[in-house]
Amino acid sequence: MSRQLTLALSKGRIFEETLPLLEAAGIKVTENPEKSRKLILPTTDPDVRVIIVRASDVPTYVQYGAADFGVAGKDVLLEHGGEGLYQPIDLNIAKCRLSVAVPAGFDYASAVRQGARLRVVTKYVKCASEHFAAKGVHVDLIKLYGSMELGPLVGLSDAIVDLVSTGSTLRANNLVEVEHILDISSRLVVNQAALKLKRERLQPILEAFEQASASQAPKAA
Known part of the structure; x- marks a missing residue:
């Protein structure tokens, strides 16, 4: 060999x-x-x-x-x-983190509490599915390979699950990090x-x- x-x-x-x-x-x-x-x-x-x-x-x-x-x-x-x-x-x-982010002003905590079905775009379907299942939150996962931040901005989704490092891309697109899933x-x-x-x-x-x-x-x- x-x-x-x-x-x-x-x-x-x-x-x-x-x-x-x-x-x-x-x-x-x-x-x-x-x-x-x-x-x-x-x-x-x-x-x-x-x-x-x-x-x-x-x-x-x-x-x-x-x-x-x-x-x-x-x-x-x-x-x-x-x-x-x-x-x-x-x-x-x-190093970075996998997180849930939503448009600024979207009441994520209330939506999750009320049992609403959320649409979420992500490349990390397995991780996102396991996270929301553990919380008992109903979601429709839509797989994308890039520009997750665009999803909520054009009405494709309510939230995103993506990697976050500095958070500058989220802020530039008027999105806020609302839930930390795991460190990467x-x-x-x-x-x-x-x-x-x-x-x-x-x-x-x-x-x-x-x-x-x-x-x-x-x-x-």
Whole structure:
């Protein structure tokens, strides 16, 4: 079996915040995915390459062995289900939260109390369904892949369930966060077969990731 390891990453925040973890393992990506059209990027370690995929596809590439390991948000893993994946480390990067938001002035608390049926747009159908079911709230979930904030503004929905970081996009679209569902950060996920067959090559990288991410973990009060 080839010694080469394949790491699946998505562009943007996860890619940028994974770079220091890779560097802690002595590995640098030699091309910028924002400037290159390549989907397979070399690194300074000839035995490690990076593939650039959609964030929602990272667990699939790892599950089926097209990548040996990858970095994915907890939100993506909850929606995917995590089948066939070993999730050893919370990397404490790309932190945000999954929340319910509604237009300013919409009485969400009253609507929920009165048992109204709400229309909710979200990309996170599984998480949203479980959240509202646990509260006993009846919802019609409408799956969208982008611009959730537009849903309530054009009458498609009463509310949204989406990731929130600073909240600036919500404020810009006159929406308010009314319910926190769960905190999100990114996890390292490893193909279970690769963990056995390539353990000698993988283990030092996993340990370097763990040590580097521990420095970013929230301090106990």
